[in-house]
Amino acid sequence: MEFKEVIGNRRSIRFFEPDKPVEREKIQTMLEASRLASCAVNAHWAKAIVIERDKLPEDKLEQLKTPVTALNVELAPVHIYWYADLGVVNRIEGSRLRELVDVGALAPTHGWTHKFVDEFVYPQILRPMTEGPGYAVAAAADCGIAMCQALLTAFDEGLGACFSAFNSNIAKEVFNVPNDWVPLYVLLVGYPAESPAAGGQRPRPPFEEQYYDGAFGTPFQRDEAVVERLKQANMIQQPATPGNQERMDEIKRLAERLGLPM
Template identity: 30%
Template sequence: MDFLEFVSTRQSDRAFDPERPVEKEKIERIVEAARLAPSACNAQPWHLIVVDDPGLKNKVADATSARALGMNHFTKQAPVHIVLVEEKVNLTSGVGGWVKQKDYAQMDLGVIAAHIALATHAEGLGSCILGWFNEPRMREVLSIPDSKRVWLDIAIGYSIQPLRMKKRKPLEEIVSYNCYKSGGRNNKH
């Protein structure tokens, strides 16, 4: 399978087999792929918490669920959650981010989340990246200091959801070459 075919079959899964645990060696390969993710100035501003204890996993899932809004009600089905916590950037990344007015740590956390999602897919598993959760509750459940920011929770398990067609904007709407073009207009430089 080539890379384009591979990414076209990765999806955000919201239905997992709750009776099928994820093998430890698969999780170890996923976190190793995450560890190798690039980051600005090699700052690696992240800490990963792998939650595979069933009772603790259910508490994490409860922190992600907003039943009144119909959001994330599937998260208890996932046998593993990987929670991404922001750590401090190194001096070079911090100064660069300040000078350029860019939050490199947030970008880096997005990159590592993509590595986790793709590595999960490579292991024959499904995943869903969750940004909606009760952050104070997540900190309490996982003993995360109040000074740390919890950015994402990635639910992982054996998907029981059928493959869906991807709904993406057409290339000509999101890509231009050699200058910015929007909505099919040719902007001159």
């Protein structure tokens, strides 16, 4: 699938084929995509634990649910629990930056040497950063990038997926999660039971409300010719509309087939 089409086709899928197994190689492909994500100082905070739903004890599955995710968690055959490993920076002490220096990704033209990493970047920027109040937020933002690559890859592989909140206390106990891993979200994965369009692209705030040109207050003007080109490329697709009868009928059919309450 073309890159723009993958972006356009993605929806948060909440109706999965509950009994259709997901090939392990597709899960690996998602993780491979995640591992290749760009990452601040090449630290790679993002960690994931892959769980096959049916291998979870019934009571633990129940306890992992939250009020906003219960059915998603139950229907998805594979769960990928994501964490930010906050301990990584002080474990690796700049070694992954030195690797970037060694392969010429960080070049001496830009001031990068082992000495710069060892005597300045790690002790004066990175280590203090781990003690600052914004550290977890920075690490989580970084993980989001890796998580998104896994998410998009799921759709490229013909799967459906949705990020969800989860009960992190239970997960910590059941999955043996290290103490310095901060829980983020679970990526629920499976074959979609809903149609690929799933009612259309979900509502978004206006473009000009989100993006600014030069400074806050001057909206970045949306060029309709670009919008048209992205429609042709299937990145911008038919929007979901309130009360769409076709979608309501689809939900009814799914509820009947999967035995869900309406």
